[in-house]
Amino acid sequence: MKLVRTRHELAEIVTQWQREGETIGLVPTMGSLHEGHLTLVRALDGKATRRIVTIFVNPIQFNNPDDFQLYPRGLEADEALLAETGVVDVLYAPDETQIYPPGFCTRISVSGPDRMLCGGDRPGHFDGVATVITKLFMQTRANIAAFGEKDFQQLCIIHRVVTDLDLPITILPVPTVREADHLALSSRNKRLTPAQRDQASHLPKALIDCLAALKAGQPVAAALKHCAQTLKDAGFTVHYLDLRSEKSLGTVEKAEAGARLFVAASLGDVRLIDNMPVA
């Protein structure tokens, strides 16, 4: 595995790969890697002949400078984890100037699906995501890119960008990887204190119980209200808890196939998100 720090060096490598007819697979990340990220890398098995993982903590998708500063970082450990997989060809870890050259002032803006859920209380977040992901698609010239369903709204927005801008890339969705107590793996979990980590297991449990109540016929509003209260009682600040369509992300009144529960809730200053489909 080669560690690449500049877009020029990356361009030389991918130009050569394209000449040789390789299929380029991409896993974009913000680092602080865990098994969820490695699952995305493995999801490209048989779908790409070359694999690039990118690590870039994207300043323009953070609304809060403290959140950006406190985002966990650790390039050496990440590099070791990726090298161990034996299947990553390039780790691209650019600094800010490689992504945002002086004078940079272009944004990819996705209107509609960016306003709800995480877009509601993080204005501009998804413009930042759509912009950096489009740039990484262009710089890596990837044919296929894997994204986790853990960030389901992000996945929907990227699908929208690819469709709307005719980007020549296939998006591969990958189901959420969870701990034994069902907590979704997340780089942000590292910021939880041991006590908060224990509390955090209430988040997936509340979603599982809510889905069971819906399946048993409980009205949606009552099930959501009960679920939100359970989370508050467990010490969470709940930012949203909604049942929404997987396609449009609009709210839905019925718990039927194609609907998904979405939640964002904080423990202290650590914001966690999760989602689960109505089976």
Ligand code: AMP
């Ligand atoms: P991040 O580094 O958090 O920006 O995530 C990079 C990619 O990994 C995104 O496509 C995420 O959806 C995906 N990802 C993060 N956590 C998980 C998880 N627990 N399971 C599956 N994919 C994940």
